[in-house]
Amino acid sequence: MFFIGRALIVICTFYISSYIKLIRKYNNNNFNTIKKTPNIGKIEKVVIKDKKIKEFKKKLLNIKYFNYSFFYHNVRTLKIDRHESLSKYKVFIANYDPIKNVINITDEKSFPHELNHMSSSYYDGDDYSGLSQNSFGTGLNEGYTELLTERYFKSGESYPVEFKIASNLEQIVGREKMEQYYYTANLFELIEELKQYDTHENIMKFIGYIDIVTSLIDNYFKSRMFNAILKKSMKKINLYLLKWYTIKQKRLMENKNISLEQCYSNIYKYSKRLYNLKNMESTKYKVLTKKIIDKKIKEYL
Numbered sequence: 001m002f003f004i005g006r007a008l009i010v011i012c013t014f015y016i017s018s019y020i021k022l023i024r025k026y027n028n029n030n031f032n033t034i035k036k037t038p039n040i041g042k043i044e045k046v047v048i049k050d051k052k053i054k055e056f057k058k059k060l061l062n063i064k065y066f067n068y069s070f071f072y073h074n075v076r077t078l079k080i081d082r083h084e085s086l087s088k089y090k091v092f093i094a095n096y097d098p099i100k101n102v103i104n105i106t107d108e109k110s111f112p113h114e115l116n117h118m119s120s121s122y123y124d125g126d127d128y129s130g131l132s133q134n135s136f137g138t139g140l141n142e143g144y145t146e147l148l149t150e151r152y153f154k155s156g157e158s159y160p161v162e163f164k165i166a167s168n169l170e171q172i173v174g175r176e177k178m179e180q181y182y183y184t185a186n187l188f189e190l191i192e193e194l195k196q197y198d199t200h201e202n203i204m205k206f207i208g209y210i211d212i213v214t215s216l217i218d219n220y221f222k223s224r225m226f227n228a229i230l231k232k233s234m235k236k237i238n239l240y241l242l243k244w245y246t247i248k249q250k251r252l253m254e255n256k257n258i259s260l261e262q263c264y265s266n267i268y269k270y271s272k273r274l275y276n277l278k279n280m281e282s283t284k285y286k287v288l289t290k291k292i293i294d295k296k297i298k299e300y301l
């Protein structure tokens with residue numbers, strides 16, 4: 001009995017402290033100042049010997065607006081640690097450490113994903129990485145890294161929910177700009193771009209909610225409390241996306257770039273992309289109903 005009692009106390013403390021940490025992280029995020037990414041100028045080309053990096057570099061030519069600065073800056077001193085012995089435990093697959101400029105890897109399939117992180121990261125005491133900064137925006141960054149890995153390197157199957165969110169955001173920002181912001185680690189400019197649709201505070205909240213989803217979605221100790229936060233965060237993310245997309249279409253219509261019918265048809269098509277999140281493996285939640293979507297579209301239009 002005594003043992004069970006102690007175990008219960010440990011579990012409760014774990015949940016409560018994780019919950020407090022999460023809320024604290026979320027609240028802090030909203031006051032984060034996002035810095036401009038330093039301009040490191042033109043970096044000299046580096047001769048690449050590693051076969052796999054060479055293959056990766058060849059495919060970079062397909063990315064119209066790829067910026068080679070961070071790629072050359074990091075590839076010069078990049079270390080690759082292959083931990084083959086760990087692979088049988090299937091726990092650790094790969095990561096990129098921007099501070100040490102090291103790719104740790106057990107599964108070679110993840111190599112293009114990690115090389116994308118390397119090509120979009122810069123560290124000078126602050127960690128600028130793709131669409132994240134000092135780990136704020138990690139969820140969005142992982143989703144978009146995976147999207148680019150699939151688009152240009154035909155591999156990857158991680159972060160399915162974040163992938164979908166990043167893809168829906170790209171529909172608003174545009175592929176060209178999103179890719180540019182990513183490869184220049186320019187979260188600052190992404191936020192500036194989104195300010196035509198919403199306040200700084202709301203944009204920060206949107207990015208913060210994706211971080212919350214990322215920290216909860218693979219939480220094996222699922223609980224009602226965590227699931228409720230996950231569901232609420234997904235709903236908020238989708239409502240921001242729907243709002244921004246609707247405003248964008250409304251402006252296109254007002255400027256006579258699209259007809260009224262086209263405007264409605266685009267918005268409803270887009271709202272179905274949000275709907276579909278419920279069908280994804282990791283989220284069994286219907287986060288938005290048709291009724292809410294219809295009501296919100298009327299409100300934003």
Ligand SMILES: [Zn+2]
Pocket residue numbers: 113117142145
């Ligand atoms: Zn990653």
